[in-house]
Amino acid sequence: MVRIMCVVSYDGTNYAGYQIQNNGITIQEKIEQALKALHKGKEVQVIASGRTDARVHAVGQTFHFDTTLTIPEKNWKMALNTRLPKDIFIESVHHVVDDFHARYDAIVKEYRYFVLNRKDPDIFVRNHRTHVRDYLDIHAMQEACTYIEGEHDFSAFCSAKTDIKGSKVRTVYHASCQKDGDQVVFVFKGSGFLYNMVRILVGTLIEIGKGERLPSFIIDTINSKDRNKAGKTAPPQGLFLWEVTYR
Amino acid sequence: MVRIMCVVSYDGTNYAGYQIQNNGITIQEKIEQALKALHKGKEVQVIASGRTDARVHAVGQTFHFDTTLTIPEKNWKMALNTRLPKDIFIESVHHVVDDFHARYDAIVKEYRYFVLNRKDPDIFVRNHRTHVRDYLDIHAMQEACTYIEGEHDFSAFCSAKTDIKGSKVRTVYHASCQKDGDQVVFVFKGSGFLYNMVRILVGTLIEIGKGERLPSFIIDTINSKDRNKAGKTAPPQGLFLWEVTYR
Secondary structure, eight states, X not given: OEEEEEEEEEOGGGSSOSSOOSSSOXXXXXXXXHHHHHTTTOOOOOEESOOOXXXXXXXXXXXXXXXXXXXXXXXXXXXXXXXXXXXXXXXXXXEEOTTOOTTXXXXXXXXXXXXXXXXXXXXXXXXXXXXXXXXXXXXXXXXXXXXXXXXXXXXXXXXXXXXXXSOOEEEEEEEEEEEETTEXXXXXXXXXXXXXXXXXXXXXXXXXXXXXXXXXXXXXXXXXXXXXXXXXXXXXXXXXXXXXXXX | OEEEEEEEEEXXXXXXXXXXXXXXXXXXXXXXXXXXXXXXXXOOOOEESOOOOTTOEEEEEEEEEEEOOOOOHHHHHHHHHTTXXXXXXXXXXXXXXXXXXXXXXXXXXXXXXXEEESSSOOGGGTTTSEEEOSXXXXXXXXXXXXXXXXXXXXXXXXXXXXXXXXXXXXXXXXXXXXXXXXXXXXXXXXXXXXXXXXXHHHHHHHHHHTTSSOTTHHHHHHHHTOTTTSOOOOOGXXXXXXXXXXX
């Protein structure tokens, strides 16, 4: 038995999210089906770094599984990709130590959120960018990002639908936004993120960018620990799980 | 009665092509439905610059129609876009003279074809770029492009399924290809194009890029007037109707 770790990218547009559930097709299901086919019908459970919501994408999601197959490391990638649909792609495959864990061993997770900031939408990126028509003040959003960094209780930025019972203290190592033509890219790196946390942060930053709130609104909202104080949850299609880092 | 001309972009991924047909949803159908809704149930026929195939895109398709509505020119765009699906977008709307014709008055049509030329596919552009794994010799393809330019009988580059009975002589004003990172962009401007002509040209250029053919193969193929001599028809998803020019 060997443990395998994979880096996978997926276009979440046509999925009900990463994690297997009763209503809707999921990424996990497609990956487990591919592994089952490779293992001649035997079920193989995969453990990912975490879940992503419906219509959210990944370029660097990670997962691990155990196998008795003796496929050389370099052949695993093609073996899996030929059994996966066109919107899921295994980027790399690695043999790892027996006690490696894709979720518990992750030390940093990076998310990026892409906004198309111009008058007209661009139909070709409608599933991968969130369209914001109004002018966004990039400097105000950049100032607000600095208040996100650090160790805070992010209760105000956690969906009420969370199943987290314990602490909502998380450390954000990096939060920034940059303008690149008519695109605004938000980058967040942290020890971990609460349910919908990145999307609520972005929703709040957009309100700040529009001038509806001051940058310091982030500080007040963190201190309030009240989800009702924060901005709207930004739509899923701009969000990408970008990278998961291990020791 | 006034005549209106529109520039429309569409993502052809989920359509059976531009032109109304019995099997499959078409762009024309969606536009005519939007116009019918605006005209309180009255049918409005649209005439486009030409058709595009299933899964082919447009950023600058044009069409005209006649209307008795007295909507100000600046309000037409939103009136139409609010009634169209998210993968069709009216870019601009213009009042034109009564005898303007979107098809007959077009003097130049420009098509672009996008290839992703790298080892791995990119799932996020799978519907808008054609993935070519093998190395493509850009200089060989550029030389071949020069042989496409000019007035030629393009019978060899016309699908056997064409309904054109007359001359297959067309003038290509411009044919080129450029490498931009891992993307190769082909540009064709001409007086008109035969059925599948751009896709057969690109399919042949890709064979030249792979080194399977010499650049001069284009000349031999044009002279043969034989569709069986030319390369394979390149897939539809890389193709964009880019611009239609009028006098």
